[in-house]
Amino acid sequence: MTVHKLNLLLILSLGLSSATWAQKEICSTKVLAKAYGLNDSMLAIWRLDKYGCNKQRLVFLDSLFKLERLINIPKKLFLILYGIPDDFGPNGTLIYRNVMHCDHKNIAAKETSSLDVVVFFQDDRLTFFEKTFVD
Numbered sequence: 001m002t003v004h005k006l007n008l009l010l011i012l013s014l015g016l017s018s019a020t021w022a023q024k025e026i027c028s029t030k031v032l033a034k035a036y037g038l039n040d041s042m043l044a045i046w047r048l049d050k051y052g053c054n055k056q057r058l059v060f061l062d063s064l065f066k067l068e069r070l071i072n073i074p075k076k077l078f079l080i081l082y083g084i085p086d087d088f089g090p091n092g093t094l095i096y097r098n099v100m101h102c103d104h105k106n107i108a109a110k111e112t113s114s115l116d117v118v119v120f121f122q123d124d125r126l127t128f129f130e131k132t133f134v135d
Helices: 003-014 018-024 029-035 040-048 056-064 075-082
Strands: 094-096 114-122 125-134
Touching: 029 040, 029 075, 040 056, 040 075, 056 114, 075 094, 075 125
Parallel strands: none
Antiparallel strands: 094 114, 114 125
């Protein structure tokens, strides 16, 4: 087992805060993504595609959201991997949008439909997510 995997296991078992984890630079998002069977390059593009305006999120949607890999992931680690959501729902849900129309500044148009990924947590652990079309 590599040093990075051992450090990641230590982080997960001790439940260290993401701030502590980031400050000590024990491992990178690349190692964390790999531990969850995810592609860090895809996640980087996902994080940069705010509101899905560049249509990159739609390309990676099925690859990056595989419930069996993400179930029980701590919310802080999920946010490190997937980035800040576009919106927050009730009870701490996170909403990542894939809008159909954006303006020239890559801001979602007010009257546009979207395919949203809504991520639900209980006790700060991912329980499930759903894809919802909003018209």
